[in-house]
Amino acid sequence: MLLGIIAFVLVLFLLSQGRFILISLVVAIILFSLTSEAIRAIARLQIGPVRVPVWLASVVALMLIAATLLSLAAVLVAQANEVVGMALRYYEPAQTAIADLFGWMGADVEAAVLNSMRTIELPGYLRALAGQASGLLSATVLVILFVGFLFAERIWFATKLQNLMGDAAQAERASKVVETIMHRVNRYLLVKTGVSAVTGGAVYLIFVMFGFDLALPVAVLTFALNYIPSLGSIIATLAAALVVQVQTGDASAALAVLGGVGVLQFAIGNVIDPMLMGHALRLSSFGIIISLAFWGAVWGLPGMFLAVPIMVAVMILCSQTEVLRPVAVLLSREGLPDTGDPDPDA
Numbered sequence: 470m471l472l473g474i475i476a477f478v479l480v481l482f483l484l485s486q487g488r489f490i491l492i493s494l495v496v497a498i499i500l501f502s503l504t505s506e507a508i509r510a511i512a513r514l515q516i517g518p519v520r521v522p523v524w525l526a527s528v529v530a531l532m533l534i535a536a537t538l539l540s541l542a543a544v545l546v547a548q549a550n551e552v553v554g555m556a557l558r559y560y561e562p563a564q565t566a567i568a569d570l571f572g573w574m575g576a577d578v579e580a581a582v583l584n585s586m587r588t589i590e591l592p593g594y595l596r597a598l599a600g601q602a603s604g605l606l607s608a609t610v611l612v613i614l615f616v617g618f619l620f621a622e623r624i625w626f627a628t629k630l631q632n633l634m635g636d637a638a639q640a641e642r643a644s645k646v647v648e649t650i651m652h653r654v655n656r657y658l659l660v661k662t663g664v665s666a667v668t669g670g671a672v673y674l675i676f677v678m679f680g681f682d683l684a685l686p687v688a689v690l691t692f693a694l695n696y697i698p699s700l701g702s703i704i705a706t707l708a709a710a711l712v713v714q715v716q717t718g719d720a721s722a723a724l725a726v727l728g729g730v731g732v733l734q735f736a737i738g739n740v741i742d743p744m745l746m747g748h749a750l751r752l753s754s755f756g757i758i759i760s761l762a763f764w765g766a767v768w769g770l771p772g773m774f775l776a777v778p779i780m781v782a783v784m785i786l787c788s789q790t791e792v793l794r795p796v797a798v799l800l801s802r803e804g805l806p807d808t809g810d811p812d813p814d815a
Contacts, residue, residue, distance in 0.1 A: 484767050492771045493608055497615030499778060500538075502651040503658065504530045505623070527620045535613045542609040544689070551686055563715040650785050654778045664742050665695035668702075671733055672709060675726065681713055691730075697773045698757050702734040752780060756800045 484491065511526040568583035631640040669692030676684035687709050694701035694708075709730050714723035760780040764772030780800060787797035 481767065488768050488771075489608065490611070492768055492775070493611040494615055495775055495779070497612045497619060499654060499658065499775075500534055500612070500616050501619040501623075503655050504534065505651070506655065523624070527623070531613075531617055531620055534616055538609045538613060539606075542605050545693075546605060551683075562718070563711075566715050566718050567711075569718065569720070646785060646789060650782045653781050653785070657777065657781065660742070661696055664737055665692045668692065668695050668705075668733065668737055672705075672730060675729060676709075679722075679726075681726075682716055683712055687712055697761065698777060699754070700758075700761060700773075702738055706730045706734055752777070752784065753800055753802050756780065 508523065508526045508530050511521050511529075514521050564583060564586045567586060568579050571582045572579045627640075627644065630643060631637060634640040634643060669688040672691045673684050673688035676682075676687060690708060691705040694705040697704075706727060710723045710727035713726045714720065717723070757777060757780065760776040761773050764776040764779065766772075768775070784797050784800040787793035787800070
């Protein structure tokens, strides 16, 4: 028991200390997984007598990944800097606008809220956040390097796995489990990306139609936060309403945006998202919250984005071992963990 506790604490320490490299590695593995199926499909194409070589498809995929990641990083850094600049500009009006929301409770309560908000050193936090956003470019370069090495090593994966397992049947089973994890995570991320893009686009249109500022930064924030299950959509909705309240000082406009974006998030999150996701995820809602809390505490905000893909992998891996199967049952939605069998919805 004591050795188990010591080992757990040691693992937490290593995860925390190596967070920059480990987060970059996990992101690289996910990107490699997303593009591997596309590379295989391209390699099967035949233009007349010429077949596209796997190495050429891999090089093209790596170049596209690098260009996309660097562009996204540049956009995120630019939007983060714009948001920080606008937040510093609206810092004083925001305190007054938020305190006004409590005016119906009395002047004393409104004054107490205003005084409490003035004790928060928000500018310092915002500047620190902007500094972290600038570090996104170095993380992007590291991710690109990891993906490049994974592409270079992919032709030896099957041989290494067979030599590692020592048995062809076990190696085949392990390969199928890995493919199942990749398929589940890929489907989750593709559906989540599409749904998040639609949600962010809808929020952008709402802000533009009613003439509110910061339409693009709020839309980008909504798009990003929708990758965090449950909590992300709530935070994005509250952030959109808060931005409107700070800009206009009109509580009715803020409530209208809160209601409109809230209904939109509810409809997409509870109707469209499950319909598109199908049975690709069989995760417990409570387990997702625990995973968010754990990885958020260990790796911060990036850990919350990666919580669900990691949880999918853990559940499938645990379901393959009788000793760890109870963990997979607890993580599953209906007590029926994913065993790595082919997806009926695929």
